[in-house]
Amino acid sequence: MALPRPKIGLIFSGGSILMSRSGKVISVTAAKDMRGWVSEVPELKVIADLEPIFVFGGKTETISPSIWQKLAKEVRRHYRKVDGFVVTHSPDTIGYTGAALSFMLQNLGKPVVLTGAKEGVVKKRIINRVFRPFRTYGIRANLVNAVQVATMDIAEVAVMTGSRLVRATQLVSSQQSEQDGVGMGVLGQINFGISLELEHQRRRKTALVFRPDIDERVFVIQMHPGMNTPSLLSSVPTDAHALLIRGVEAAASKDDMKAVLSLADERQIPVFLESDESTRLKNDKRIISLPLMEAETSLVKTMWAMGQSSSIAELREMMDENFAHENLEEEIGK
Amino acid sequence: MKLYYYASRTENSKLRGQQETIRTLLEQSGVTVISNLQPDDAAAMTALERAEEAGQNALEQIDALVVEGSASDPEVGYFLAFAISTKKPTLFLMEKGSTATNPLSYLAGKNVPSQVKVKRYSEKTLESAVYEMVGDFESSEFAETPTIKFTLRITxxxxxxxxxxxxxxxxxxxxxxxxxxxxxxxxxxxxxxxxxxxxxxx
Incomplete structure (x- = not known):
């Protein structure tokens, strides 16, 4: 007996550069490009029916939180009509977008798989750090794998990176843990076929919880030795709604933190602190401690939490809650 | 020649028997066969290691594919999509009378490369279909093209x-x-x- 044919929403948000069969480089920069582009990858239709959806066709550096919201809205709009989603995206900022979708789309009952190709030259340090597999896997291979995964029994926001399917909030950890043999964040492997790891959320009939609000006015301060704190603080925009402080252990003196908290007090804004020491800092009424997360994820979660509430108590609760496996200490402990 | 053979998953013992027959025929023809029917054998492990070193999909290490798609199995479409995407020589076998949908039917003929061949087989025609495919491959330009990366340290x-x-x-x-x-x-x-x-x- 024939199985029902799956339908996959193919959402374009950059990262769609590919070589056509006639040798021309094509990509989707506007909705009108979708049809021609899809006709260049007919192999995808062997796996599923595709519903092309255009969101964004600009350059990587112009992707912003408003694009994340548009992506989330399109997933919600098409949620009942398709069995899963594939999102094309440039590898450069795929970690941010993946994290954003993980928070905005909760209680997922079907998969959202991000993948894509690089635009132009990706900086070596980015390649070496995270996206090495993208160098050897072309977009065609990534798309075939991503569309197949979007038909499988999985309901997570994930990134198809070369030979592995990785949870969006654990992209960097999955690369590092591979060397240690820990395998955190890896949801599936591509070897002969695609095999999903045991620990993943399976498909379920649940109502999508849609929480797209986000406040992008979070100013990040990277503490470092020899920093000129007054100068740095004078560059904090007047419309910043929150501060996210990194590198406290490495460089923050008492006076540095005093100056930061003084500014926060003056502006009545919360301070999100990436630090695993200094209890006396954590007791300050403006400080919200962040659990251990990947850098992109912690910034995105901070923006997202600020979009949900301005209450310090509620922000603390949200940061403590492990919504999308982003809390790495909890994940390692599992 | 290294070949990956995917047999569609089935509870039907008769079909399972046919699928095992295909594997036997392939092995008897002298090719190295890696198959989902025997996922942990030495050839599969070596190919996986090489793929890992090269940062490639394991299927890239393979010279050709054989897919037995008589049972409804979503992975059949995946392997055929891979074959089309990479123009890998592929034999797609479906038993005559099978009610499974041929995934290639969703494509216009021009989008199926000539390297992907579809054969409906019966018990009587199975052997010749398999040997014909192996023979075609070995006499084709693919057999003569060096595609497998091999690092050798020399003195x-x-x-x-x-x-x-x-x-x-x-x-x-x-x-x-x-x-x-x-x-x-x-x-x-x-x-x-x-x-x-x-x-x-x-």
Whole structure:
């Protein structure tokens, strides 16, 4: 007996550069490009029916939180009509977008798989750090794998990176843990076929919880030795709604933190602190401690939490809650 | 020749028997067969290791694909999509009378590369279909094209010899070595020729 044919929403948000069969480089920069582009990858239709959806066709550096919201809205709009989603995206900022979708789309009952190709030259340090597999896997291979995964029994926001399917909030950890043999964040492997790891959320009939609000006015301060704190603080925009402080252990003196908290007090804004020491800092009424997360994820979660509430108590609760496996200490402990 | 054989998952014992027969026929034809019917064998492990080192999909290490798609199995479409995407020589077998949908039917004919062949088989025609495919592949340009990356550390003496032998000629060191292996080793190895003996006499 024939199985029902799956339908996959193919959402374009950059990262769609590919070589056509006639040798021309094509990509989707506007909705009108979708049809021609899809006709260049007919192999995808062997796996599923595709519903092309255009969101964004600009350059990587112009992707912003408003694009994340548009992506989330399109997933919600098409949620009942398709069995899963594939999102094309440039590898450069795929970690941010993946994290954003993980928070905005909760209680997922079907998969959202991000993948894509690089635009132009990706900086070596980015390649070496995270996206090495993208160098050897072309977009065609990534798309075939991503569309197949979007038909499988999985309901997570994930990134198809070369030979592995990785949870969006654990992209960097999955690369590092591979060397240690820990395998955190890896949801599936591509070897002969695609095999999903045991620990993943399976498909379920649940109502999508849609929480797209986000406040992008979070100013990040990277503490470092020899920093000129007054100068740095004078560059904090007047419309910043929150501060996210990194590198406290490495460089923050008492006076540095005093100056930061003084500014926060003056502006009545919360301070999100990436630090695993200094209890006396954590007791300050403006400080919200962040659990251990990947850098992109912690910034995105901070923006997202600020979009949900301005209450310090509620922000603390949200940061403590492990919504999308982003809390790495909890994940390692599992 | 290294071949990956995917047998669609089925509870039907008769079909399962046919699928095992295909595997046997492929092995008897002298090719190295990696299959989901025996996922942990040595050839599969070696191919996986090589793929990992090269940062490639394991299927990239394979010369050809055989897919038995008589049962409804979503992975069949995946392998066919891979075959089309990479233009990998592929034989897609479906038993006559199978009610499974042919995933290639969703494509216009022009989008199915000539390297992907579809055959409906019966018990009587299965053997010839398999051997014909192996024969076609081995006589095709694919069999002659070096596609498998192999790293070999050599001694300074060997390097010296290769340099002396090939410099000021149009032949590269790699081509020289490939020709040497084909003509002086493989063609003269009687045991290997017997190992590759087939019922079709080639």
């Amino acid at each position: 300074p003496l060997i390097e010296n010899y290769l340099h002396w032998k090939t410099h000021n000629t149009k032949i590269t060191k790699a081509d020289f070595l490939r020709k040497l292996i084909l003509e002086e080793v493989i063609k003269k190895d009687e045991e290997f020729r017997k190992y590759r003996g087939r019922k079709d006499g080639s």
